[in-house]
Every structure is written in C-alpha cells, then in structure tokens.
Amino acid sequence: MDTDDSGHTISTALFGKTQRGLLSLFFTRPEESFYLRQIVRTARVGQGAAQRELARWVEAGLLVRTRRGNQVYYQANATSPVFHELRALAVKTTGVADVIREALLGLADRISVAFVHGSVARGTEKAGSDVDLVVVGAVGFGEVVAAVGRTHDTIGREVNPTVYPVREFRAKLRAGHHFVTSLMESPKIYLLGSEHELERLGT
Amino acid sequence: MSLSDWARNGWLVEHKTSPQEIKDLLGVVVRDLRDCAAKGLSDDWRLAIAYNAALHCATAALAASGYRASRDAHHFRVIQSLSLTLGVDNTLIKQLDAFRKKRNVSDYERAGAVSTAEVEEIAKLAGALRKRLEDWLRQNHPGLLPK
Numbered sequence: 140m141d142t143d144d145s146g147h148t149i150s151t152a153l154f155g156k157t158q159r160g161l162l163s164l165f166f167t168r169p170e171e172s173f174y175l176r177q178i179v180r181t182a183r184v185g186q187g188a189a190q191r192e193l194a195r196w197v198e199a200g201l202l203v204r205t206r207r208g209n210q211v212y213y214q215a216n217a218t219s220p221v222f223h224e225l226r227a228l229a230v231k232t233t234g235v236a237d238v239i240r241e242a243l244l245g246l247a248d249r250i251s252v253a254f255v256h257g258s259v260a261r262g263t264e265k266a267g268s269d270v271d272l273v274v275v276g277a278v279g280f281g282e283v284v285a286a287v288g289r290t291h292d293t294i295g296r297e298v299n300p301t302v303y304p305v306r307e308f309r310a311k312l313r314a315g316h317h318f319v320t321s322l323m324e325s326p327k328i329y330l331l332g333s334e335h336e337l338e339r340l341g342t
Numbered sequence: 343m344s345l346s347d348w349a350r351n352g353w354l355v356e357h358k359t360s361p362q363e364i365k366d367l368l369g370v371v372v373r374d375l376r377d378c379a380a381k382g383l384s385d386d387w388r389l390a391i392a393y394n395a396a397l398h399c400a401t402a403a404l405a406a407s408g409y410r411a412s413r414d415a416h417h418f419r420v421i422q423s424l425s426l427t428l429g430v431d432n433t434l435i436k437q438l439d440a441f442r443k444k445r446n447v448s449d450y451e452r453a454g455a456v457s458t459a460e461v462e463e464i465a466k467l468a469g470a471l472r473k474r475l476e477d478w479l480r481q482n483h484p485g486l487l488p489k
Contacts, residue, residue: 269447271455280460281467284440285433299447300440303457318454 150237157192160184163237165202165215166229168295169222170265172205172214181292201225227262231328235259235270235294240330242287243274250276251305251340252332259296260326269299272330273322275308275340305340312341345409345426353419355412359405364479364486367402371395371472378465385456389464393445396421396438396468399475403427406483417442428471428478437467 150159160182164173178193179186193213196202203216216222230236236255243253257271258264274283280302287298303311303319311319323341327334348354374395378388400420404410407427411419421438424430441464447455479487 280440280457280463281433281437284437288436288440297443299443301444301455301457302460304459307458316454 157182157184157188161189161192161196162225162229163234165213166226167234169215169217169226171295172212174210174212178213223262230259230262235296236328236330238290238294239270239272239287239298242290243283243331246276246278246282246286247331249278250274250331252276252336253330254327254332254337255330256322256325256327260328264296269297270294272298272300274300274302275305275337277304278302309340343426345404345407345423348419348423348426349409352412353415354404354409354423356408357405357410358408359486361486361488363405364402364483365488367398367405368472368476370398371402371468371475374398375465375469375472378461378468384454385458385461386453388461389441389456390445392461392465392468393441396441396464396471399468399471400424400427400438403475403478406479406486424471428474430471430474434467441467 150162154162161178161184164178164182173181175186175189175193178184179189182189184192193202193204197204197213200216200219201221202213205212205214215226219225239255240253243250253272253274253276254260255270255272258268259270272283272287280300283300283302287300290298308319312323323337345354349356374391378392378395380388383391397417397420400423401410404420404423404427409423411423418439421435421442424435424438425432441460444456444460476487
C-alpha cells in the first residue's frame with residue numbers, strides 16, 4: 140500500500156486537498172469538461188480555493204478554459220507537456236485507485252490482494268470504460284459490489300469486479316486458466332497487497 | 343414510483359398472464375437452477391444460466407402483477423421491478439444488476455472473468471428469489487399457481 144507510518148498516501152504527501160481534488164477530477168476524466176459548481180461538488184473542494192487553483196492551472200497550461208453561453212468550462216489540457224504524466228499520477232494516486240482502495244478498506248482484513256487491470260491500468264481508457272477490478276480473498280461478490288457501488292459518483296465509471304477465494308485463484312493459476320494466467324502478465328494498479336502477495340498465490 | 347408510473351414512462355407494457363405462463367416461467371427457473379450446477383460447464387456459462395433463473399423469477403413476478411418489460415433496457419427494468427413486485431431491497435437489486443453487467447461483459451469482452459465462487463453466489467441468490475417468488479404468489483396470486 141501507499142501509506143507510511145504517518146498515515147500519508149502518495150497524494151497527500153505531494154498535494155494539498157484542493158490540488159488532489161482537481162488532479163483527480165480533471166486527469167482521471169480528461170475527456171470531460173466541468174464548470175465551477177460541478178467542480179466544487181464533485182471534487183468536494185471549497186469554492187474560493189478551487190477558483191484560485193483553477194486560475195493558476197489555466198495560467199500554467201494544465202487546464203483549458205472555455206466559455207459556452209454564460210458558463211465557463213474547464214478541462215484537462217491534452218497538449219500540456221506533462222499531460223500523460225499527470226494522468227498516470229492521478230489514476231494511480233488521487234484518482235480511481237485511491238477511491239476504490241478507500242471503498243474496499245472495510246473489507247481489507249479479508250482481502251489478500253486487490254488490483255485494477257484492463258484499460259485503466261494500461262492508461263488506454265475512454266470516457267465510457269469500466270474499471271476492471273480483481274479481488275482475491277475471503278469476501279463475496281455481493282460484498283465487493285456493495286462496497287464499490289458508492290464510488291460511481293466520484294469516479295464517473297462503473298466498477299466491474301471479479302472476486303476469487305484464495306484457493307480458487309491458486310487452483311486456476313495452476314491449471315493455466317486463461318483469464319487468471321493473463322492477469323499475471325497484464326499491467327496492474329495494486330489497491331491492497333502488492334505484487335509480492337500475488338506472486339505468493341502462484342507458489 | 344409504481345408499476346403504473348413505469349408503464350406511463352414506456353418502461354413496461356400491460357400484460358395478461360395465465361396459470362400456464364407462470365407455470366412455464368417457474369419451469370425455466372427450476373431447470374436453470376438445476377443446470378447451473380452441471381459439472382463440466384465453464385463458470386461463464388454457469389453464471390449466465392443462474393442469472394437466467396433469477397431473471398425469470400423477476401419476469402414471473404412482473405407478469406403476475408399484470409406487466410411485462412418493454413424491449414428497451416429489458417433486463418435492467420425486469421431486475422429493477424423486483425422492488426415493486428416482491429419488495430426486494432436495494433442492496434440485493436444492486437447485486438443482481440452487477441451480475442447482469444458481469445454476464446454481458448463475460449459474453450462479449452472478457453471470457454473467463456468469472457469465478458466459481460461468483461457462480462455459487464448468484465445460484466444461491468436465484469434460489470432464494472425463487473422461494474420468495476413462490477411464497478409471494480401463494481399469498482397474493484394463488485389463482486396463478488398450478489393446482
């Protein structure tokens with residue numbers, strides 16, 4: 140996990156609350172644009188702080204500001220030289236991964252390893268892409284669905300979980316089951332546990 | 343919202359059922375609950391069969407209430423209607439809906455992304471739904487049950 144002894148995550152160590160909120164919103168949903176009220180509500184940030192931060196980000200070329208009718212919209216600037224880096228950072232820390240990790244924390248003592256795979260982990264997701272999630276542990280599909288169901292409003296994506304008991308995951312890995320084997324090779328963002336735990340399941 | 347509100351929205355169509363239709367639907371449920379436990383089938387396919395049992399429970403409850411779902415978003419509506427027919431709670435409906443999505447995904451994009459544990463979970467859920475449906479029919483629509 141990302142946490143150290145002081146309880147900081149990568150994102151809280153690097154950024155303040157408003158910056159985290161904006162990074163997550165704009166760089167995990169880079170194909171969408173948002174107006175101030177949406178930003179304040181979705182990113183759960185203060186209006187004054189958001190306005191100041193937005194002005195700075197626009198000035199630095201991180202965001203694009205456009206006016207449509209009476210409304211001013213902000214969107215991630217895909218031509219910024221650090222667009223791809225910020226996007227990767229957002230997804231791995233403040234974005235999808237953090238939100239889902241937090242949602243799973245109530246089940247964490249029964250989860251051996253949980254990770255995101257598929258297009259979000261590869262960084263090739265589109266506006267409508269689901270978040271593909273694998274959870275290995277002593278939890279049920281229904282429990283995981285209930286836990287991550289609340290994340291939809293924040294991340295704006297459906298989470299599509301596959302849940303294995305440890306024993307089944309091991310058995311399928313040994314039997315060379317196509318999907319489970321391909322998971323081992325594919326890009327992953329670890330939410331709970333790490334590569335180490337996953338590899339131990341294979342031995 | 344009530345079933346008649348849903349019909350006004352175009353989500354449901356009025357439908358006159360019969361004891362024979364209910365019997366046929368229950369027959370599918372029983373068959374699918376049995377078949378989803380068959381040895382030698384893939385987990386993807388077993389999940390689809392168990393899901394079908396749950397879907398037919400919901401379809402039967404809707405038919406007994408005088409409606410069927412219109413074609414648009416058919417499975418989604420049938421599952422959501424369980425709150426208005428059998429009084430199924432939101433948590434359970436969300437689980438069924440997640441299985442619906444999982445079935446779509448495993449059909450079209452990600453063969454194999456289904457665990458045996460998940461199949462057992464949806465089979466158990468469908469079995470409980472069948473029991474609930476039969477109790478509900480006995481109490482609310484005894485005339486539709488096979489003599």
